Amino acid sequence: MNHILTLLSLGIALTFMAQKKKTDIAKTQLMEHLSVLAHDSMEGRETGTIGLEKAARYLITHYKKIGLKPYAANGSYRQWYKLPYVEDGMTTDKASNIIGMIEGESKPEEFVVISAHYDHIGKTATDVYNGADDDGSGTAALLAIANHLMEEKKQGRGLSRSIVFIAFSGEEKGLWGSEFFSDHPTFSLKKTTADINIDMIGRIDTERNKADTMNYVYVVGHNKLSSDLHPLLDETNAFGHQLVLDYKFDSPFDLERIYYRSDHYNFARKGVPVLFFYDGMLLGDYHQLTDEIEKITWELYKKRVDFITDLLKNFANRTNMLKRDIPLND
Numbered sequence: 106m107n108h109i110l111t112l113l114s115l116g117i118a119l120t121f122m123a124q125k126k127k128t129d130i131a132k133t134q135l136m137e138h139l140s141v142l143a144h145d146s147m148e149g150r151e152t153g154t155i156g157l158e159k160a161a162r163y164l165i166t167h168y169k170k171i172g173l174k175p176y177a178a179n180g181s182y183r184q185w186y187k188l189p190y191v192e193d194g195m196t197t198d199k200a201s202n203i204i205g206m207i208e209g210e211s212k213p214e215e216f217v218v219i220s221a222h223y224d225h226i227g228k229t230a231t232d233v234y235n236g237a238d239d240d241g242s243g244t245a246a247l248l249a250i251a252n253h254l255m256e257e258k259k260q261g262r263g264l265s266r267s268i269v270f271i272a273f274s275g276e277e278k279g280l281w282g283s284e285f286f287s288d289h290p291t292f293s294l295k296k297t298t299a300d301i302n303i304d305m306i307g308r309i310d311t312e313r314n315k316a317d318t319m320n321y322v323y324v325v326g327h328n329k330l331s332s333d334l335h336p337l338l339d340e341t342n343a344f345g346h347q348l349v350l351d352y353k354f355d356s357p358f359d360l361e362r363i364y365y366r367s368d369h370y371n372f373a374r375k376g377v378p379v380l381f382f383y384d385g386m387l388l389g390d391y392h393q394l395t396d397e398i399e400k401i402t403w404e405l406y407k408k409r410v411d412f413i414t415d416l417l418k419n420f421a422n423r424t425n426m427l428k429r430d431i432p433l434n435d
């Protein structure tokens with residue numbers, strides 16, 4: 106046998122395997138992070154309180170441990186901002202977004218953002234709103250994805266573009282953290298191909314009564330700012346995932362106005378293509394004391410995280426940035 110040909114075919118086979126391997130995030134990581142973030146000791150992570158600060162410190166500890174590059178300003182993970190107003194019960198007038206980065210191999214000056222909000226709605230005199238799904242699920246996913254991508258980079262499978270991980274605060278108060286960030290970005294939004302925002306992906310929508318309840322995710326924003334989004338969602342899904350991608354909240358008649366209700370919106374208003382991943386929980390335990398970790402559907406949660414990670418890789422590695430049908434408005 107011709108050994109040049111053998112090496113050549115081995116090379117092709119290895120390249121193929123590297124590209125075709127579906128992401129497999131460790132469920133134990135999601136469990137580990139969520140059990141801390143949604144614990145009573147985090148006091149419901151309300152912006153302006155010590156609970157939020159405890160969560161911020163937890164995130165920074167893990168950003169460091171994973172090896173993310175600080176990407177706020179002055180070599181820091183923290184982007185501080187002054188709260189627009191201080192409410193009763195708040196003990197500080199400032200909060201921070203936690204920003205870290207994994208540098209791209211061949212296009213380090215182009216970015217894909219993955220975001221989730223780490224704040225929630227706090228506590229009462231007797232009870233804590235743990236916000237396991239909202240948005241402990243997105244925040245834990247952020248850490249698990251960062252760890253996974255860093256492990257792959259160490260094994261020589263780094264991504265072409267840089268990936269920026271942003272844990273936003275102030276979301277529940279009115280998207281404060283992402284509003285501040287989008288007006289004071291710490292890297293170029295023009296060079297940001299997309300923001301993938303995760304806010305609530307650990308549960309099954311109590312109102313959803315379909316055969317696919319163990320295999321769906323709502324995807325919001327797919328038809329808004331870039332006509333590349335839909336084909337790339339389909340392409341990634343065909344990569345062994347086969348999730349039901351439900352676009353119902355992209356209907357112009359969506360009365361809940363979901364597209365405007367989480368942090369991706371502050372990227373969208375700057376012209377950056379966005380996708381928002383969401384489980385659809387609006388009734389049931391939404392903003393209730395019962396949004397607890399015991400109600401997380403781990404298998405489905407993990408499936409969604411695997412899909413989101415492969416989509417992120419797809420965005421990071423493709424030749425061109427996503428086409429912008431509507432240009433940046435600044």
Ligand SMILES: [Zn+2]
Nearest residue numbers: 239240304305
């Ligand atoms: Zn939320």
